[in-house]
Amino acid sequence: MRRILPRPLPHALSLLALSALIVGCGGAKEDTPTPPPPVQPGPLAVGFTSPVAANNVHDVASAIPLQVNVTINGNPAPNGTPVSLTTNSISASLAPTVPTTLGGAATSVLNSNVIGPVVVNATVTSTTHSANESLKLYIRPVRKPLxxxxxxxxxxxxxxxxxxxxxxxxxxxxxxxxxxxxxxxxxxxxxxxxxxxxxxxxxxxxxxxxxxxxxxxxxxxxxxxxxxxxxxxxxxxxxxxxxxxxxxxxxxxxxxxxxxxxxxxxxxxxxxxxxxxxxxxxxxxxxxxxxxxxxxxxxxxxxxxxxxxxxxxxxxxxxxxxxxxxxxxxxxxxxxxxxxxxxxxxxxxxxxxxxxxxxxxxxxxxxxxxxxxxxxxxxxxxxxxxxxxxxxxxxxxxxx
Structure with a gap:
């Protein structure tokens, strides 16, 4: 007696339909942004590399570039590691206030509209550690000609x-x-x-x-x-x-x-x-x-x-x-x-x-x-x- 094998086509169509249904529900979108990686556990170190200590006096209302380096276990922090920046002056602004690292460094810009000292704090935390560093700057009146x-x-x-x-x-x-x-x-x-x-x-x-x-x-x-x-x-x-x-x-x-x-x-x-x-x-x-x-x-x-x-x-x-x-x-x-x-x-x-x-x-x-x-x-x-x-x-x- 000849055996009749089942047709595979309907089953394949069912799989295609199921895949379409999953895609239609948003389960496989390729443009979904990748969230930043969590800060890995390990000893943290954070330090300002710009401006350097010898360049800590700036004119009022001028843009002052900041750069903060972050390491974890002695290695550059993964890209996207957030650094929280704050100042002790309500007249100073930071943009952004929470920059993220690229190649172990995060950058921001400080601007102060008031003459006097300004302290900027940088903080990085992980599930096991925390590190912070402070930078003191002096804001002077706009330079006049010699x-x-x-x-x-x-x-x-x-x-x-x-x-x-x-x-x-x-x-x-x-x-x-x-x-x-x-x-x-x-x-x-x-x-x-x-x-x-x-x-x-x-x-x-x-x-x-x-x-x-x-x-x-x-x-x-x-x-x-x-x-x-x-x-x-x-x-x-x-x-x-x-x-x-x-x-x-x-x-x-x-x-x-x-x-x-x-x-x-x-x-x-x-x-x-x-x-x-x-x-x-x-x-x-x-x-x-x-x-x-x-x-x-x-x-x-x-x-x-x-x-x-x-x-x-x-x-x-x-x-x-x-x-x-x-x-x-x-x-x-x-x-x-x-x-x-x-x-x-x-x-x-x-x-x-x-x-x-x-x-x-x-x-x-x-x-x-x-x-x-x-x-x-x-x-x-x-x-x-x-x-x-x-x-x-x-x-x-x-x-x-």
Whole structure:
């Protein structure tokens, strides 16, 4: 008897129908996104790799790129590992707040609209471990262009360095120059007549958009020069040179025990009447080091460094716990550098001043061995002007 085998076709059709039904129910969609892998158990390590520690000062309202590296068991974390970022400031924002890793690194951008310190925290957790790291940044006012503060203690006679000073100001009109005049060693109580050469030089510099402040000796507020004597010198300066733009208060103390003395001088100068439309008199103090923070309220600018070019390269406000300078505009700090014997040394000093971490906007270097006895402009005067101009404009520095 012949056996009749069952047909396979209906069964195959049934399987096809069942497959279609499964697909129709969404059981085999190919475009379903793959969820990020869970953080694997194991020892975690997290650390900021950008910005680096030396670059922890930034302008307000600027975008600050952040990068956080994550390792698990010493190896880069799997792609997609989430990193939670937070800050201690309600005025700072992060985008994104929970970046995920790629090649072991997660990136975000910080922006702060308020001047002051900001701490960013990064946290990574797994089923067995947790790790976190903090980064402290300082937000400063937006950088202003560098300006020159020139100790013009030399003669103002015909063809003197004042002539070169004025000529340079005309050649670089975009570089602001403030000259410090010093006709009598900072004491004018017994002087009755103006130095006509100096008055002429002052007028020429001001015509070239420069400014002139007068040197005042204070002998560190130790009582050797009384407050009354200092005020008398200020009055005499304004009597003899009425177009002055302000005063350079030299030999300024730095401790809080002398603060009241300098606050009184500052208030006295600021109280001097000015014609309508004429800016108030400027007060630049020179302790030559970082003083007590309150001195910033007794001046418009502080000379926080006076010394050699070599020593200036080591200057770091953070190493001396003077981060309060980041609350001030860079033009609220000055440096007077001597013994910058070459053009290259001058440019290195200006580069250091221009760093956000140094935050110094009033600058001067000389190839002489002291700024207290300056007798001439440095041999690289034109390159000094050109260097400031190029730094302000983001151009190529002049050749040395």
């Amino acid at each position: 300006e020159l503060l020139v100790p013009a203690y030399f003669s103002a006679a015909k063809d003197s360095p004042w002539t070169t000073l004025v000529s340079g100001a005309k050649s670089y009109p975009d570089v602001k120059i403030t000259a410090i005049m010093n006709p009598n060693g900072g004491v004018l109580t017994s002087t009755t007549t103006a130095n006509t050469d100096l008055a002429t030089a002052m007028a020429s510099l001001k015509t070239a958009n420069g400014k002139v402040v007068a040197y005042v000796s204070t002998l560190y507020g130790n009582g050797a020069r009384s407050e009354a004597d200092i005020k008398a010198t200020i009055d005499k300066y304004l009597e003899l040179y009425p177009t002055l733009d302000g005063f350079f208060i030299d030999e300024m103390a730095s401790g809080s025990n002398r603060l009241a003395h300098y606050q009184a001088i500052y208030t006295y100068i600021k109280g001097k009447p000015r014609d309508p439309g004429v800016p108030a008199l400027v007060v630049i103090g020179n302790p030559g080091i970082y003083p007590d923070q309150a001195y910033a309220d007794a001046t418009d600018a502080l000379t926080t460094f006076e010394g050699t070019a070599a020593a200036f390269q080591a200057l770091d406000p953070q190493q001396s716990s003077n981060t309060w300078v980041y609350s001030l505009a860079n033009t609220s700090q000055a440096m007077l550098v001597h013994s910058a014997s070459t053009c290259t040394a001058m440019q290195d000093s200006l580069k250091h001043a221009n760093k956000a971490r140094t935050n110094t906007g009033l600058v001067f270097t000389t190839d002489e061995t002291s700024v207290r006895t300056v007798t001439k402009l440095p041999a690289y005067w034109i390159q000094l002007l050109g260097t400031v101009d190029a730094m302000n404009k983001g151009g190529t520095l002049p050749a040395c």
